[in-house]
Amino acid sequence: MIINMKVRIKFSKYGVMKFIGHLDLMRFFQKAVRRAGIDIAYSGGFNPHQIMSFASPLGVGIISNAEYLDIGLNEDVADINEIKYRLSAQMVEGIRIIAVAKLEENAANAMASVAVAGYTVIFSDKVVLPIDWTGQFEAFLQKETIIYTKRTKKVVREIDLRPLIYEAEIYAKAEMCAENRGIYLLINAGSAESIKPQFVIEAFFDYIGQQLPEFALSICREEIYTNAGTAEEPRFVALIG
């Protein structure tokens, strides 16, 4: 297998496409690349597959303004916009190609590059928030540790969320939601300890002694960042700047 060019694609996922899961989205892009006639590279072996990798799977029900995938091409394409146009023509309502960028030969792939992700979390009208919730939220963030019990099918384990929250800001006045009904969260998304925005909200509700109702949140992933600085002094930049 020879890859002559690596390309990173940024797209948004919204509307009805939020019901399409990660594996189906991968299949969608595999077929879209074929339809677009993009000269994608294939792995060797008996079961050749396209050289394509996604930065970070997005849960069903969540929308995003910044999803990323990398593809490897057989040939160096002079005009990178050509790929953007061709791929854009193969999208459906709910997936929009935002940007396409050429990667350096030695660049790490999208998944390995992910450090943190920013989310907008909006409370639906199912949620009755206490009047002074914003103050309580500030106090919640002041805690030294925020213990969250993560349950998966097999494992139940406790994580301290506090060091994994980089920014948390209540939208006092925002275009996207009513006053004091939304939060911006910048949280860890790297492979070592990736967390979901729901974890933070659940932990907060636990802290104020309330139960978070079903379908309480509408979540949008705003951006995915890599760390261009060091572990001690991080400098977060979007996967396509």
Add this chain to the structure above:
Amino acid sequence: MRKLALSDEILLKLDKPARYIGNEVNSVLKNKNEVKIRVAMCFPDVYEIGMSHLGIQILYGMLNSYDDVWCERVYSPWVDLDKVLRQEKIPLFALESQEPIRDFDFLGFTLQYEMCYPNILQVLDLSGITYKASERKEDEPLVIGGGPCVYNPEPIADFFDLFYLGEGEKRYRDLLDCYLANKESGGTRIDFLIKAAQIPGIYVPRFYQTEYHPDGTIKSMLPTLLNIPEQVKKEIVTDFKAAYYPLKPIVPFIKITQDRVVLEIQRGCIRGCRFCQAGQVYRPVRERELNDLKHYAMEMLKNTGHEEISLSSLSSSDYSHLGKLIDFLSDELKEQKINISLPSLRIDASSLRIMEKVQDLRKSSLTFAPEAGSQRLRDVINKGLDEEAILEGSRLAFMGGHNKVKLYFMLGLPSETDEDILAIGELANKIAAEYYETVPKSNRNGRVQINVSTSFFIPKAFTPFQWAAQAGRDEFLDKAYLTRKGISAQLNQKSIKYSWHEADTSILECVMARGDRRLSASILAAYENGALFDAWSDFYNHDTWLSAFAETDIDIDFYTTRKREDDEIFPWDFIDCGISKEYLLREWKKAQAEEVSPHCRTACQGCGMNQFITNL
């Protein structure tokens, strides 16, 4: 952006919400104010099954190619959504517009297997459409059925305003024009149906009356109005070049059963197996032109982005240009890493050569359908496949690296004896022995694996076996037991695995396949008692059906195990599907005499399809 019929909260709780949102690549959106006719096409099973069907893709593309028509899709909501729609009183909707089916002009069903009948009622029920066609109001959609099951539409006659007999490419435009003309002249539903019933291929069940003899068999079935034809003749495509082919099939988001491009290389079959309905009713065989197929294949792959193409027909080996087509496809598609799959091949030297070109032998298993264990019984059913051909095919395949063989048989075929059943195990054993003789120990990749599976024979309308009695339930189970015993007695029994299809569903399918109008009441009763998704063994409940038949005074044996006289009038006799009853009877007699009939290309058997061929 389109507004979905279901809320986020409902969708997020469902298994595979993508079944209900539409928006797939190549699905068609139109402005409803700019079309005159709205059609909902339904495959009455779950999305993944329904979306895999080529027939719907053809009709969908063809109807949407008309500017004045918008054709949308609807499938059976899975049991989770079924429950929600009832609870929340949400009317069933079409995938494209997300609007209620109840507001459409037509609701079309493709009927591919009898076990989906309760699902027809589910779709009507959830849409808020009256079950019985004759009781529907003026503003309800016209419910039309097509597909192989309409070669005996009588059991579901009550639920349909019309049936379309034959190949859809032919008469839909005429039917739609008739509908528009009637609408413009202010005609009623009945006015339209009377006119439609005079279009070739259209059957309007309410205009026919069936009378019965005291023994329950049919005395007569006649039109109740003037100008309604006594016989309804099937419509077929005589010029494929002019017929529509869907070059932009819909690409689903979720993985469906046939997740690939389907290229129909020919229609019909020359073989004339006596149990096979498709082999009889889809006659005459019509091949598509090689150059057209090359063009279709490349266009469809380009338009879908699929990574696999499957050639479809009843018997691909009989397609005259198969070798050339495969050469072309394998050359063109190699670089694009597109797989070619070739079902329905007869295994012989030339087909193995073709398979080697396109498939990795280690991965694929080899399938034979001898249908019967002994040569005597294969002659009865006119399966032109002899033991030597099976063994020769296996030998070649084993030398080529295969070590898995699947064998399909039917139990309960007419005239079957214990010897015929025991021959199944013997044949499987001989194939296994062939492996150990052919492949030296050093080259063996483990033990050979022979998978024998049996289904129970179901006599179907418009086959020479339409007169045959089906075996009873206990007989079926005895036969399966004997098959297993026969296999266990073989030397290579450890290399042979055996599985069999359930008896209950085979009996129900038999009732429906040769049933009459009186069964509509039973189907409705079964649906109201909870029958749904009966093609799924997890959901099938035989007792539901038994009580439905009891409630509606139906004797199952009348339809299954009863012996039929040569001159009995069958519920489907009013249909002219091109082959004559005399020919079918001739074949039935030959079967009883264990005589074979050569296939169409060797010698014409005078089935009657010539009437179409003169037009070809």
